[in-house]
Amino acid sequence: MSVFFISQLLVGVALIFDILSFQFKNRKYILHSIAAACFFMAVHFLLLEQWTATVLMGLSALRYGVSGYTTDRRWMYFFCVAAVAGTVWTYAGLVSLLSFGATFVLTVGAFSKTDKRLREITFFGVGLWIIHNVVVWSPSAIALESLFLMSNVVGYYRYYIRPSQPELVTEQE
Template sequence: MTAYWLAQGVGVIAFLIGITTFINRDERRFKMQLALYSATIGGHFFLMGAWPAGMSAGLNALRTLISLRTRNLWVMALFIILTLALGLVKLHHPIELLPVIGTIASTWALFRTTGLTTRCVMWCSTVCWVIHNFWLGSIGGTLIEGSFLIMNGVNIIRFWRMQKRGIDPFRVEKALAEKEG
């Protein structure tokens, strides 16, 4: 098996891990599955030679796990600075800025927002990743991020409709936030 197909295989595994991430309404399960996906797709990007994307995805995994414990502004700022520093070091093409921008947006969302707002910002972040992954030629990465766009978009609409009917789809999440706060 060539290194290229090994990298693509890891991307497909990431696809299988990540496909149901945005269905979760429970914040903890959502973040844990997102972290596992991010670590796996980070390995895929490193194997593809896409260092800025690999660094961003690796930081995404760590950041997502840490955001389970704290929403501290200083921690968020540290991850944004790390994303910029590590993501820009090996930058070779302007398209490689997109994962860095997407990671910064999702970092802000995970530390400063909840519920539907988080999913909306994550959807915008996903647009950056889809464009990058397509440009890179990442089969698994394009499949998963394209799926994230569709699944998260459908769930955003579904959750928004639930809210319009007076149903709070993030009731569990809010109860946990009240305990922490």
């Protein structure tokens, strides 16, 4: 079994956590599920020798774990600085900039106080990861982020767009 094939299988494990994440309403459950997915994605990128993505996904796993417990802006700034340092340390051109941009945006989202804001910011950050995964050509990672985006759309629709069910009005005689 090739390293590439194993890396693609790890994305399947991450996919389970990603799809589940935005079907939760509880912000903490959303974030901890994404943290698990990021861990598997970090190992995926490690096997593909995508060093910036490896470091930033590893940081993301930690970030989502921490942000499940706090929205303290000091943690957000810490993870933003860590993302800059990780990107500079592993810089490899456009792919590094794409993964950094995605990580930076998602860091801001992770420390949002509401799940609604988290979901809204995630739309943009995930879009950047999709572009990154096209550039490094990881078909399963492209599929994962696309399905993650769709899960976010479904969750956002369920909680914030779908009109509330009209109450039955009974006539009083």
